[in-house]
Amino acid sequence: MIAPRTRKAAFAEEKAEVEVLGANLEKLKGLTKKIQGSMNRLESSGKSVQEHVAPIYGNTQKLQIANSNVDRILEAIGKIREPLDKGNREEQILRSNPKQVGVTDYIASIDRTTRALAELKKSNLRSNQQAIAELNGLMKTGMTQLQDVFRDILREDARPVEPLHYLTKQLQFPRIPEEKSSRLRTINNHVFASMAQTTDADVRDYPTTKTYAEIRGTYLTASLQNLSSASISTARKMSSDAMYRQGTSGIGTYAAALESMYAAEYENICPIFAREDWTRVCNMTCRSSLNEFSKTLRELNNHIRANLITDCYLAFEIIELVSSLALRLENRGVELKVPMAEALQPTRQTAKESLGALVEDTRAKMQSMMALPSDAGAVSVTAETMVKLQTLTSYLSPLSSILTSLGDGGWSTQSPATSRSHVPTLKSLDVGPDSGKLFANYARDLLEDLYNTLNTKSRAMIKNKSAQGVFMANNIAVIDRMTHSSELQNLLFELTETIDSWRKKAYANYMDAWKDVSTHLLDVQYTSRSVRPQSGGGIDSAAIVKSLSSKDKEAIKEKFKNFNLTFDELITKYKSFKMEREVRQHLAREIARQIEPLYGRFFDRYHEIDKGRGKHVKFDKSQMGTVLAGLS
Template sequence: MVAPRKAALAEESAEVEVLFANMEKLKGLTKRIQGSLNRLETSGKNVQDAIGPIYGNTQKLQTTNSNIDRIIEAIDRIREPLDQRNREERIIRAGPRKVPLQDYMASLDRTTQALADLRRSNLRSNQQAVAELSTLLKTGTKQLEEIFREILQEDARTVEPLHYITKQLPFPTLAEDRLSRLRLISAHVSASFAQMSQTDVRETPTERIYAEIRGDYLTKSLSNLAAASVTTARKTTADAIYRQGTNAIGTYAQGIEGIYLAEYDNLCPIFSREEWAKVYPSTCQSSLNEFTKTLRELNTHIQKNLMTDCFLGYEIIEIVSTLSIRLETKTGELKRPIADSLKPIRETCKASLPKLLEDTRSRVQTLIALPMDGGPVSLTNDTMTKLQTMTGYLSPLSSIMTSLGDGGWSTSSASTSSTSIPTIKSFDVGADGRQLFAHYASDMLETLLSNLEIKSRTLLKGRGLQGVFLSNNVAIVDRMIRSSELQALLGSYAPKLELWRKKATATYLEPWREPSAYLLDVQYTNRSGRPHSGGATTTDSAQIVKGLSSKDKDAIKEKLKNFNTSFEELLSRHKSYKLEREVRSQLARDVQNVIEPLYGRFWDRYHEIDKGKGKYIKYDKSQLASTLAGLG
């Protein structure tokens, strides 16, 4: 047992010795490794000290290279516009006549874009390029403008509007291919111009060129109609009342409407919708100025001949107002300038209404003589002719009278402003318009008849002659009302006219009271022989005459003599009067109604006073009736 244990211990002891020996070797190895690390560290420091400057220089070189690359890129960017300018300059300098239009405008588009990019970059170094590109773009745009002008001038030959109006043909417009080219050019010029101007401009070059060329075309085409409107206003007879439609203003307005609408159809495809409201009025402005000038000349003519040619003013108001409304409806433009051109004539026409009344009054008052046969004065016919003529202008008169106010025409202060633009409603001749005219016409007739009555009392001797004169003038008024549109308009005046007729008749009948008075006698109702009331009675003339005293018989004979003298004198006067047809028959009936019943009764009672000798009784009842009937 002891021997094996010793053997095991000896073995373990040997292993320990081996481990100690290995540990000693490891320590030595560790020392050698530490020495190597120390040497390596020293060598690394030496290497770092040697390589450090080289690495720093390498980084600086890389930064420098990067900066150089960036500088080269910047130089390329700076040179790019110059290179592009050179490329586009060759095309633009060649001009749109040598380069296809599409290519030319594409070059302009690229130039416009390049210029916009340069301006956005805001580099000081690009300022020269900006200036050069701007000059190049301006040159190209100018050349396009010239092409735009040439295309427009190809179709700028004036036309004769009367040809299209009389044949009811549409006014000519630009061809579709030209509209397409003009639209393309206008769009490019507007874009280039906006880039060059850098400000908010009111008018582009193409807008200005279009307005200039087409405006001149409109003005020259309408010039003949403008001249005709002035020429046809000239009077051949000083006192002749203007007849509706004889002035060329209606044709002028038709020409304006037709050619303006055609021009609107031209410009709409060329310009954008935002530009229409600028280009259209600008294009029409020159011809509108000529139209305004023409209206001023016509207004001067109307003012010089106001009493006869105010009707031309009414016609112009209606025609021109309708024109402005129609153009505004179809284009949305021109209503204001056309309405403004009408203002002077509207003012003149407003003044004409009170002046027509005053003229009627003045012409009666300045009469130094009236017809001695009781005939009517020409003034009555003239006045009625004017009122009849007015019925053809109820639309403009309605507007004018509305602005004056009901009855405002009777005072000189009735001149309210008419600067407002007429509307369709103001030209609607409804109940109000007709009523206003009826009031005005009534005032005119009252002015005429009342002044004629006053004048007749001054210049005519005898109530009978005065009554005939007034009756004749009333008859003409009534006749001319019934034979025209006035009948439908002056229904409210009929009662007043009937009063004038009755007044004239009563005035005429005043002298007939004298013979009528001779046919009146006194009857005593308390004496025998009194006729019974009620049923028919038979008058016994012989019995009545027999019952008269000598004094009564002499009185009856004197009455008969006086009656015959007065009656025959009035008959003679009546036959000397100049009576209108209806007045003659009317007055004859009135006289017959007054004289015949009285004479018949008187004759029944006293015809036996001269025993049929005819010394006192010159007319029997049938003879008197026949004589009175002959008055008609």
């Protein structure tokens, strides 16, 4: 419990504190009134200041904006003048010789001028048009001098070469050195960029491409000129009837040099120009030399047409060479297939015409013959025709293409294609699976025409049937032998049966004459008589002759006489014939097979008719065998 004294002391202390707080509160109220009065006065003063300062502040802002606009205008003027100033600085460099300034520095100056020109064009100010025109003129001057450097670098390696030197020694044709290619590429890139900047025209034909095509094209044309002349001179004939032999023309060497030089040129182009320009620049570069090549082909074609029968094989050789050349170049990136095909078209047309001309030539030569060999030997036309076919087998690839484009039977100039043919098209087709069959059909037509003409001629000019047979057998033997001794054997295997049938007819015609002589060795035997005629190895000629009547004996004597006379005539005639070896051997076997057994039998039965005097029996069996053996 708190004491009363203590409680009073606490109350007194609290009361004093309350009195202090009350005094402070009174002071705070007075201070608040003073502050409020000061705020009122300050507000009044602020309004007065604002009324006086506001116009001054507004003018200051306008001045700041105007000052900023002036700075911007000065900055724009500076930017506008900067390209002009740059142009003035670059003019001295660009009007100097690049070799004196240094190509690298000269190109750098062109780059700076190009950028300055671009900046002026962006400004689109009318006042800059004069400056733009001046800079364009300056750029053209710089480009012209840079192109001169490009041209000079190219000319350093553009002296004509002798292709035969590189071909015979199997050397690569010269390339532009890598260091020069790098410089040419740099110049080309800057010329292209500048052309794109200074002109609105198509920049694909910018000057460096034309310069390259001109200089390198001249180099190619000059280098290949001698081979062009050689191709024409080697085609000239020493003898008008000499047949062209494969590889004797210089066109093969010309084509090989063209391929190697074009491939080398394409490799020169790739490091210098952009990829999309490679084919175009290559075609431009090769155009001049390719035109000369086309001209050479036209001259050779004129020569072929003038000597179509003997030199048409050159046309097939040219077709194969140029077609293969275009394909190989295309595989190496040089796309000249279309212009080469166009250059080849006249030769292809000549080759097409030659196939019909070969048939017509064979027919015409046979028709013009006024007489056939008196010894029934084969005519030269037959061997010539086979040589034509043999020679054609050396050009099967181009020949197949030509035959395919003509269509089966399309080579005939006398009659429309037979039922097995189809309508030929003008488009040249690739070699197909039936190309070998087409050649076989062509050869069949040619040989059948030859056979029919020979057969007709022999019947009209040779009256003796046996001579007709020998004549036809000789010609057929030439056909057969020359077929089996060449590539024709594999191509004309379907013609074997036809040739065999021709040969059988010819042999049959000849052997008809020997049927007559065989009749003299036939006799009549009467099996109804009491004494049966002896047969076999134990024939008694004396007994048989003794049993004959006088009339029969005279008949036997007459048979021996007629046989001897006819046999001698046939043997003499046989020996007068000029026969191919296989014909002589075959006919000798046929004669022996027909005569020897008949004569042996007749001799065994009746040789005692003249009792060994030889008056009627001229040959014994051994003598007959010797004569027949001598026929082969």
